Amino acid sequence: MRVHAENLGVNYGRVWGIRGLNFDVRAERLAVVGHNGSGKTTLLSVLAGLRKPSEGKAEVDGVEPYDRKDKWIAVRYSFEKPQFSIPVKVRDIVELLRSSSHCRKVDNLVDELGIGSFLDQRLDGISSGQAQLCNLLVALSCDAEVTILDEPTAHLDSYRAGVVDDMISRRRGVIIATHEPEEAEAVADYFMILKEGRIVWQGDRNELFSEDVYEVTLTGSSLPGEGFEIIHRFGAVLIVKADRERLDELFSSGVIAGFKRAGLRYVYASSGSGGEEDENET
Amino acid sequence: MKMKLKRLRWYLRGLFPTPTTEVLVAFMWIAAYFAVSDIRSDGQGQFVAIVEYIFLPVYGMLMAAHVFRDSRTTAFELSLFEGPGGVYVWRIIALTLGLLPGIAGVAVITALNGYPGFIPSIAVRFINYVAIAAIIMAVLDSMAAVITFYAVTSALPMAFSVLLQHPPQNGGWGPLMSSIAYFLSPMTSYEYHPFLCYSPTGGLMISTAISLTVIGVAYLIFSRREFAP
Numbered sequence: 087m088r089v090h091a092e093n094l095g096v097n098y099g100r101v102w103g104i105r106g107l108n109f110d111v112r113a114e115r116l117a118v119v120g121h122n123g124s125g126k127t128t129l130l131s132v133l134a135g136l137r138k139p140s141e142g143k144a145e146v147d148g149v150e151p152y153d154r155k156d157k158w159i160a161v162r163y164s165f166e167k168p169q170f171s172i173p174v175k176v177r178d179i180v181e182l183l184r185s186s187s188h189c190r191k192v193d194n195l196v197d198e199l200g201i202g203s204f205l206d207q208r209l210d211g212i213s214s215g216q217a218q219l220c221n222l223l224v225a226l227s228c229d230a231e232v233t234i235l236d237e238p239t240a241h242l243d244s245y246r247a248g249v250v251d252d253m254i255s256r257r258r259g260v261i262i263a264t265h266e267p268e269e270a271e272a273v274a275d276y277f278m279i280l281k282e283g284r285i286v287w288q289g290d291r292n293e294l295f296s297e298d299v300y301e302v303t304l305t306g307s308s309l310p311g312e313g314f315e316i317i318h319r320f321g322a323v324l325i326v327k328a329d330r331e332r333l334d335e336l337f338s339s340g341v342i343a344g345f346k347r348a349g350l351r352y353v354y355a356s357s358g359s360g361g362e363e364d365e366n367e368t
Numbered sequence: 369m370k371m372k373l374k375r376l377r378w379y380l381r382g383l384f385p386t387p388t389t390e391v392l393v394a395f396m397w398i399a400a401y402f403a404v405s406d407i408r409s410d411g412q413g414q415f416v417a418i419v420e421y422i423f424l425p426v427y428g429m430l431m432a433a434h435v436f437r438d439s440r441t442t443a444f445e446l447s448l449f450e451g452p453g454g455v456y457v458w459r460i461i462a463l464t465l466g467l468l469p470g471i472a473g474v475a476v477i478t479a480l481n482g483y484p485g486f487i488p489s490i491a492v493r494f495i496n497y498v499a500i501a502a503i504i505m506a507v508l509d510s511m512a513a514v515i516t517f518y519a520v521t522s523a524l525p526m527a528f529s530v531l532l533q534h535p536p537q538n539g540g541w542g543p544l545m546s547s548i549a550y551f552l553s554p555m556t557s558y559e560y561h562p563f564l565c566y567s568p569t570g571g572l573m574i575s576t577a578i579s580l581t582v583i584g585v586a587y588l589i590f591s592r593r594e595f596a597p
Contacts, residue, residue, distance in 0.1 A: 127597060136443060137596040158451040163443075165597035170441050173382025182378060182448055185371040224447055236597070
């Protein structure tokens with residue numbers, strides 16, 4: 087999948103959702119990461135063909151998605167905040183999808199997502215997590231050149247979130263937006279961080295994990311001793327620059343509960359995209 | 369065929385929410401019956417006022433509200449139906465089926481009470497309710513659409529009833545104003561046609577032609593509109 091943008095911008099009146107985006111990405115799964123209001127959904131709605139840019143252009147596999155005649159079949163999507171005030175049953179969605187020649191994975195996904203347990207409930211009476219699963223069913227059960235998923239695991243319990251992330255990580259041609267660094271790292275092979283509608287960092291997995299920087303989970307409230315440099319703190323998780331041997335010592339002595347190479351959290355912190363919200367979340 | 373039935377069922381679900389609709393339809397038919405019965409004493413204007421300004425707009429609003437959905441839901445349906453054509457057509461079909469029993473019932477009541485002359489204007493009212501709902505659905509969402517529909521189908525015909533009972537300075541309304549009057553308030557225009565430049569039959573034909581054009585234009589607008597989340 088190739089995703090390309092030139093001076094891409096979308097405005098809502100006088101406010102720009104995204105502006106001046108330039109990128110040329112070749113990846114199977116692209117993760118767009120950023121905090122609330124960073125422009126993720128706006129970017130995804132352009133890449134899904136639902137919105138035309140106010141300036142510049144975007145291309146997915148060489149085609150501007152909003153101008154595609156076959157966009158409803160070639161691009162499948164699921165957007166966040168699934169609240170459907172329509173009096174249909176979940177079963178109606180499943181049957182409609184089954185009747186499409188493009189959607190051959192419906193029954194498998196109904197089982198894998200656990201939708202079978204609420205098939206006869208009305209869409210306007212199910213929980214937000216169940217509605218999210220219905221949303222994902224529509225996006226994932228049909229053949230598509232590109233699948234766009236906005237916060238795919240929001241509203242889901244950790245078990246279902248794991249199932250969904252596992253599914254996504256096995257697909258090709260996926261663009262997801264998330265504010266969870268772990269989710270992005272679990273599924274994507276290219277990453278883009280947005281802040282206030284602009285790209286503050288982008289790169290692949292090699293670039294993401296290239297430095298000797300680690301995420302360290304504390305057992306206590308602080309990290310005593312020497313031999314490391316604390317870059318940022320997200321609650322009980324510290325981003326530190328240190329030798330692996332030194333971290334092994336700290337782990338053996340019980341000062342830290344574990345550590346791993348810092349990926350998006352470090353980039354978040356060093357690009358200034360984190361902030362209070364992230365610190366509170368962790 | 370099976371696929372079409374499933375798509376139709378998607379939009380028929382919840383179209384007739386009981387008991388709200390049943391009560392409203394029964395109430396509308398009873399009101400139409402008494403209004404028709406009173407034509408001999410109160411004149412036809414009373415019947416037109418009750419039916420065109422009050423009951424048909426409320427009934428139409430209830431039915432149209434079913435297809436006036438928010439952008440997020442429409443974006444979801446566009447993916448499910450694989451494009452705007454399916455969403456638009458099945459919404460219009462569902463709306464037509466929803467409007468039919470209530471409006472047909474009123475037409476039958478007037479005919480059975482000896483006033484079959486109302487049937488053409490009521491039939492045209494049915495077609496242009498579909499057109500008005502279609503164009504509103506193409507540009508507005510949810511509550512804004514419902515309020516606009518009621519204003520267009522109730523307040524505007526009421527305004528025309530005042531306008532059409534008084535001749536303009538040059539003695540009559542021109543083709544444009546007459547066409548608009550027959551489109552927005554066919555029953556009122558049919559009743560108060562002397563100052564309009566078209567005969568009742570000609571006016572209703574023009575109204576039907578405008579309605580069909582609006583349904584087509586509404587599709588073009590709907591298919592080009594951005595339903596972004």
